[in-house]
Every structure is written in structure tokens, then in C-alpha cells.
Amino acid sequence: MYEAGGPFPCHNQAQAVTAPEAGLECKKASLLQWGGMNIVIVGPPGAGKGTQADRLSAWMKVPHIASGDFFRAELRAGTTLGLKAQAYIDKGQLVPDELTTSMILNRISMPDCAAGVILDGYPRTLPQARALDAALAQEATGRTIDMVLLLTVKEETVVHRMVDRISCANCGKVYNLTYKPPREPGKCDRCGHNLYVRSDDKLATLQERLQIYRAETTPMIEYYEQRNLVHSFNGERDMDLVFKELQECIASHG
Numbered sequence: 001m002y003e004a005g006g007p008f009p010c011h012n013q014a015q016a017v018t019a020p021e022a023g024l025e026c027k028k029a030s031l032l033q034w035g036g037m038n039i040v041i042v043g044p045p046g047a048g049k050g051t052q053a054d055r056l057s058a059w060m061k062v063p064h065i066a067s068g069d070f071f072r073a074e075l076r077a078g079t080t081l082g083l084k085a086q087a088y089i090d091k092g093q094l095v096p097d098e099l100t101t102s103m104i105l106n107r108i109s110m111p112d113c114a115a116g117v118i119l120d121g122y123p124r125t126l127p128q129a130r131a132l133d134a135a136l137a138q139e140a141t142g143r144t145i146d147m148v149l150l151l152t153v154k155e156e157t158v159v160h161r162m163v164d165r166i167s168c169a170n171c172g173k174v175y176n177l178t179y180k181p182p183r184e185p186g187k188c189d190r191c192g193h194n195l196y197v198r199s200d201d202k203l204a205t206l207q208e209r210l211q212i213y214r215a216e217t218t219p220m221i222e223y224y225e226q227r228n229l230v231h232s233f234n235g236e237r238d239m240d241l242v243f244k245e246l247q248e249c250i251a252s253h254g
């Protein structure tokens, strides 16, 4: 069993395939050339993927690249790609997938990504996943998306987690309107401050995000499922338990 803090499992695999017979078995022999594992983490809003990606990043010692990070890096560096993307954003237009894909390739080509990356938030749609695959295939490095970690949660759970959560603007105490409501509605138990609740706005925004997820991300998950890359985790449960399962899954694929 792979232990936390040890060498990343891919490295062991790279060593193992120096034996000729093992090399035939190794479905990711190309890792010999590149040496890392690209992981995509996916799930609806409120599934906890940002948190899990952060924890996996610390454990695997590989960068957690959230959607937008690579864009900001290009922009800071003042690259042509960054300026092109900014021009779309300034006009209120979506940045084309090809351009975003070029930025992500630049980002994952940096030395800190040599042992792998955890991509969070991109790709998010089927065309993005295809564009990324096509771009990776054009490189001669043998890089591919190796695993897709899917956190599943019921939509009602997402609503409880995100919309019902309110915090006191004065003292920061957190409430959940369903599970942990204030004793007196609209008033903080601890400091008596008024709790402003804009649940209707929050609910509308969340429902829109969930709708986009169903429409745009589900086809991408199916695409990765056809390639047997998807590992599904029940994100309804305790975060520590989910993290442990993620670790075990990654270790067993190293």
C-alpha cells in the first residue's frame, strides 16, 4: 500500500517498467517519457472538489490548477495568449476553447507540473475535453489525461450546503437554515446581530449553475467514462472519508 508522503506512485511505475516484461504490461508506458499523472477532478458546485483538490495537491506534491489560474499566470507574464484572452473578456465574450487549451498546455509544461497536475474546473465541457485531448496528442511527450475523479452529490444536498448556509456579518458564526438554524429567526445566537439572508438570489444562481453542470459537464463525464477513466465517489459523506478513498484510488493506479 502506498503511504502518504512517499514518492508519487507514478515514479514507482516508471521504475518498474524498466523490466521488459513489465513494460508490455504498462498501459502508461509513455509516463517514462513524461513521468507524471494528469488528474481531472469534477463534480457539481458544492461537491467539495476544491477542498479535495487542495488536499490531494498537498499529499501528491503536485499543483492544484483551478480554472482561471493558468489564465492569470499568462496575463501576469504579459504573453500573447494572455492578451488575446483578455481581449475576449473585455468584450464580454467567452474565451475560445482552443485558446484556453493553449494556456493550460503552457501551464502544465512548467517544471512544477513534472510529477503531475490536478485540474479543477477545466475541462468542464465535452468540446473542452476533446480540445485538450487533441492538443495533448499533438505533443510528442505522451501526456494524457490519466484519471477523472468524480464527486457526486444529490442536488438537494448541494442546496442545503450552499443556499442554507449563512454567516453572521458581525461575529462570523455560521448557521445552516435547515440543520443548524439560529434560535431566533434572523438573529445571531452569539451576538444578536441581524442575519441578512438572500436565499432567493442564492438559490436562483445555484440552480442556474446546476443546470449548466447537467447540460454541459455530464456529456464530458460520459466521454471520459467511455475511456474508462472515471472514478466515482459519493461526496455526500464526511470529507475525510472521501479524501481517504481518493488517496486509495490514486495509489492503486500509480
Ligand SMILES: [Zn+2]
Pocket (backbone or CB within 6 Å): 168, 169, 170, 171, 172, 173, 188, 189, 190, 191, 192, 193
Ligand atoms: Zn453574530
